[in-house]
Amino acid sequence: MELFYNENLSANDESLIFGSEESRHMSKVLRKKVGELIYVTNGKGLEWKGQITSNDSRNAAAKKTEATLHQNKIVPLHIAIAPTKSIDRLEWFLEKATEIGVTEITPMLCDHSERKTLKPERMKKILVGALKQSAQYLLPQLNPMISFEALMKFDQPQTKLIAHCQNGNRIPLHQIGDLNNEILIMIGPEGDFSIREIKTAQNHSFKAITLSSQRLRTETAAIVACSQVAILRDISKSKSL
Secondary structure: EEEEOOOOOOOOOOOEEEEEHHHHHHHHOOOOOOOOOOEOOOOOOOOEEEEEEEEOOOOOOOEEEEEEEOOOOOOOOOEEEEEEEEEOHHHHHHHHHHHHHHOEEEEEOOOHHHOOOOOHHHHHOOOHHHHOOOOOEEEOEOOOOEEEEHHHOOOOOOOOEOOOOOOOOOOEEOOOOOOOOOEEEOOOOOOOOOHHHHHHHHOOOOOEOOOOOOOOOOHHHHOOOHHHHHHHHHHHHHHHH
């Protein structure tokens, strides 16, 4: 199933005119024909099914046949990550985390951060592409980049974790007992969190965790965290059936 995206689409819309990029993709790449059925989402749970009425490469159009609003049944998983020096590595994380099912992402400036600027529009484009590729209907929330200190002042869930590589008492993720609740996991930069940041997080009731016996790159650690949470939640769900 090919999925298209329009953030302004609503279930009540009887027709839709696509932007130039989606129109060109539909007409030139997918070679869709008039009369074919297509699926569109707004990233907020909507599955809008329509029939193509125009396959013009500049302004394709479709008319609604039906619309379904999918309820959000995903337990929130929020990853706060220090952007990597290589933007390609951060974009790889955005893509794969969306496919796995992350619900919220916050870029975070830390003491050892090397990258301090981002292009939010480019990042959102990566998220949308991954959403369409994985045929999902809920786009992860992408927050503006904030400082580590600002994140400490946010309203935070009961389960909040910091993954770091320093010596000390760190718990494997599978030993955290309440993964079926909303979770916030902080992933530090290439140089890891500073000792000051680790102590600050622990003073704010963050639990220190380890994700692997190996030292992981920032984006790898973030993906491992997302996948481990998804797997552990699936195991817990299957046991409760």
